[in-house]
Amino acid sequence: MKILVTGGAGYVGSTLVPMLLQQGHRVRVYDSLKFGGQGLLPCCQNRFFELVKGDVSDLGGLKSALEGMDAVVHLAAIVGYPACKKEPHLAQATNVDGTRNLLSLRKPDQKVIFASTGSIYGAVPDYICNEKTPRAPITLYGETKATAEQMVLDAGNGIAYRYATAFGVSNRMRLDLMPNDFTYQAVKNKSLIVYQGGFKRTFVHVRDMARSMIFALEKWDTVKDDVYNVGHETMNFTKEDVARKILEHVDFYLHFAEFGSDADQRNYEVSYEKIRAKGFETTVDLDRGIAELVRAAQLIEFQNPFANV
Incomplete structure (x- = not known):
């Protein structure tokens, strides 16, 4: 399968991309390299790996990156409460407008896996959240992810994963988690x-996040057009x-x-x-x-x- 990973040089992407390559997929990473690309250096040894430097706000670059792809794992985002608070306009442009751009350019048969977040549930201490729990984000990060998630579900041939709080060691490490x-x-x-x-x-290891995306690609017909919490009780x-x-x-x-x-x-x-x-x-x-x-x-x-x- 030919897979485009937006934001593929980030914390989750630098864990996912080597796993996809190991399975024999052809992987194209589309990333602005805002935080560098060192996490993908080992992937350069694989002839099925391709890096395209670009931003999801660039319609021309994004359209070109989508060409010939069977599926898209959409990770490109300003992630987390502090980062979104620091750059609110960039958060809106990337998380919401960037997702809108992707969906407007992708072909209907191109699968889309969207990385959403449990942050959209906000603060609800009295009961256990499930996928039918109303969205009640209390941060800009949660708000932008909730909006983008709905776009993906409305567009069809996509799934949204509401991830627990990520943790663990990645090739592109994050210490803000x-x-x-x-x-x-x-x-x-x-x-x-x-x-x-x-x-x-609730927490989920970054390798399990990557595994869930591969799971979706392998079981597409049984999981598509729906939203799932990803983690474990x-x-x-x-x-x-x-x-x-x-x-x-x-x-x-x-x-x-x-x-x-x-x-x-x-x-x-x-x-x-x-x-x-x-x-x-x-x-x-x-x-x-x-x-x-x-x-x-x-x-x-x-x-x-x-x-x-």
Whole structure:
């Protein structure tokens, strides 16, 4: 299969693309390289890999990138609450307008897998969310993803995956994700302050995210034209749970603050029964993912030229 991966040089894409190539697919990555492309360097050894530098706001470039493709995995986005708050106009242009551009240019027979987010559920602590739960995003990120998700479903021959909070080691690492950030602080700073430790999130490893996309391509006729939560009920944890799990791997000072809060107020549990009924199960639990992050944190160094310690 010939597959276009928009945003393929990012955190999820740099995990997905090597897996697709390993299965023998021809993969074209369309990415602005806003955060560089080093995560895809190993893919350059594969003759079925192609990189096209471009932005989803560029209709000409996007049209060219779509030519000859059988399917599109649409990952290109400004991801997360902080990034969208920092650049709100870019978030709208990329997450919403970029998705509209893609859908307007793709041929009806070109499959589209859209990476949405559980953030669209907002803060609903009193019950477990499923795919029929009303969207109630409380951040710009969630709002833009909810809008784009509906576009994909309305267009047909597509699916939307509402992913749990991503975590884990990727070729293009992110340290702004909560488990990744907590682990890095524990390893490097030997201390961690947790606000609102009772707030609950649900998590999914980045490799399982990639596996879910491959699953969709393989089972297209049975999953298309629908939306699915992707994760597992056993991965519903409070922030305190995550911090204490890291303590099992790293010796550090852990403090739970009674005052102060995070700006991103997500607090929910999610059901993954629908995707599981189709035959998809996640494979990486929190303990295994944290162990990987501890090893990775030892390899990552940030140097502050203005510090004397």
